[in-house]
Amino acid sequence: MSYRALFAPRGAVGFTLAVLVARFPSGMFSLAATLLVTSLYGSYSLAGVGGAATLVTVALAGPWQARLVDRHGQSRVTVPAVLLATAGSLGVLLSLELHAPVWLYLMACAVSGLGPNTGSLARARWAFLHRGDEAVLHTAYAYEGVVDELCFVLGPLAATALAAGVSPLAGYVTASLVSLVGVLALATQRRTEPPASCRADAASGPGALRSPGVAALVLMLTATGVVFGTMEITTIGFAQAHGHKAAVGAVLACYALGSALSGVLLGLWKPRGRAVVRLRWALAAMAVTLAPLPLAGGLWTVGLLLLVAGFATAPTMSTSMGLVAELVPAGRLTEGFTWTTTGLLVGISAGQAAGGWLVDHAPAGTGYHVPALAALVALALSWRLPRRSVSSRPDETAGERLSVQ
Template sequence: MILFLAARPVTAPPVRPAPRRRRARFRPFAPYRRIFAIPGTRAFTAANLLARLPMGMLSISAVLMIAGSRGSYALAGAVTATGLAATALAGPWTARLVDRYGQARTAVPATALATLGSLSLLLCVHYHAPSWTLFASYAATATTPNTGGMSRARWAHLFRDDPAARHTANSFEQAADELCFMLGPVLATLLCTALFPEAGTAVGAALLLTGVLLFAAQRRTEPPVAARTADRPPARSPLRLPGLPSLLLTFLCTGAIFGSLEVVTLAHADAQGIRSAGGAMLALQAAGSCAAGLLYGLLRPSGHPGRRFLGCTAAMAALMLLPLLAAGTGSPVTLAAALLLAGMATAPTMVTGMGLVQSRTPPGQLNEGMTLAVTALLGGIAAGSASGGWAVDHLAPGGAAYGVPVAAAALALTVTLLTSRRHPAAPVS
């Protein structure tokens, strides 16, 4: 038997073909799927988007409503400017209450008061009340909470140990901001012109209140309130935190870009005889920023965030030259393309800047810190609008007024350059 077995030819066992490796699926939006896989994130995001849409509606609705009823754009502009100034003053205080007592307990009554202000404005305009009542009513809307900041605070709490996920979430939030600023004015104009002048304000107020109520109902994703003890010293204002004031100054300059670009673009379109296309051109700028924000969220952040912020502001300053050059050609198509490209540096700059605000602000003051950033933006928008209006009236025709947003972008870059070495990190635990 042994000899028989030994005499058998030795054959190798059959070689089975190696299993084919499955190609890894190309999933470009996997980072976004990952953050929205957390229970409760889709619900609070949908509610927050509903509450955030009116931020692009209410001011233009007020302008159209007041100007249509009183026949004065000067009065309409003065009323909205008063509301903007009141928001800049009241916004940080509302955010401080949110940090101290929680989002649901603070946001709902603050929104109810703001909604009453909008309804009061509507009634005062409709029944031809004295002009001072318009100012008082619109100033009452200043208690509107920073809904975008509250949403970012939830992401920061959920992904407090995951910087890459926070980057993706912040990118989505910035894209959502741009989407609201793109759709809000269009919806407001449609409502005020197709239905009746008060329709934009009424719908905007209803959306704001409904969205905040739905958002506040999502309690499981709400960040906990920081415990306060007797031996714990009171938190100092975020304005005194290292590196934050200089960052807010950059946000102020960035807001000036937005404000001046809006006024100059509308005036340039009017001068070219295409007044109705001005809003579409601005929508293209917001669309470019929205697309860039979503793409930026797919990238894994590398390097120091301070250096990334410097690179983003440099790109923003460089791309802002394109509308200035395109306006000189006299071609609306060229200008529209330039605005689309110029918007692509906006969202990455804002995403990185908001990330720096979060890293330099204690968790218990996060809403206040981000609201200060929004306040700086609003102040810059107001200053930019005034500067852009002056440039339109006093500079030579042909698009020279586009030098105002270019100057604001250069100033933002200069501030970032001067302060980036002074505060290279300045993180707050």
């Protein structure tokens, strides 16, 4: 499937550019916050707990916010949400600079997590623009995975460069401002926003989490999130222990680069067989490629291993998001995407907290034992997914329902 068909509808390029700006900071925030906290307080535990507070808010508020989006539309919900998140980010900066009590810092971190989930917003727009065309939607979800990974290739590099070349504050401030500008720009792209007819049933009926198979998928992605969260903060500590903290952005980018490359190829490949089976193979590959990490003797060996391991990430995430569109009713599509992202972020939060504790209290690299184990847990949880795709109405998937609207 060519990418040309993906961008053919009017407005597709415009909303894609806006989303790209809005999502770019997603690859900056975590590392920028960690570099800022450790430069001021020297504590990876405090950085990990702060990141956890942010992601817990995302986990709690995200599905509720997504339901409002399905009910009232993207632009009416995302603008106040990003303004609140920006205010929270400002609070984080002030609390750290003024050495405020830890509880105040954690509260500000929590408020900063109220921003909209731009990845879910983008996937919902693709589902509307290409309703009923499963081949193009497969390419769309693969493309979204590539965009995510590019953000995590360039984001850490930008955060590190700003922290080292300007000040530890610069990376976090830049991420907050870019996120604000991007979301506001996306809110102006009304042509590609799912119309009221696609949100007619959002106010009634069971939530997306109650759709058969969705809860199992969320649990699986929670375990997958532990992989990402532990790996990131362990790599930061490992780099500092080896005297190369300034290079950590490039090393983390290796993982995202591997995933981005596999995502591009995945978007050109016509999928065969059941999505659940492809997902299990991807999770198995993730576990196998992450297993050698504890044996790495240096930072650049870690980078090489992460590059290889990254090739299993895009198939895992793209197939997972494709399953969402098959499992949930169309009127809950944004909510469905947000629940899976919430599970992922809860796992990242737990991984960051656990990894931060291991960095502070265990030998460098100890946390590298966790990612492969977490991937195996995710693989085991994937067996709870239904054998066949289902929806709230057996004869009507989300894609089919959108196609008749």
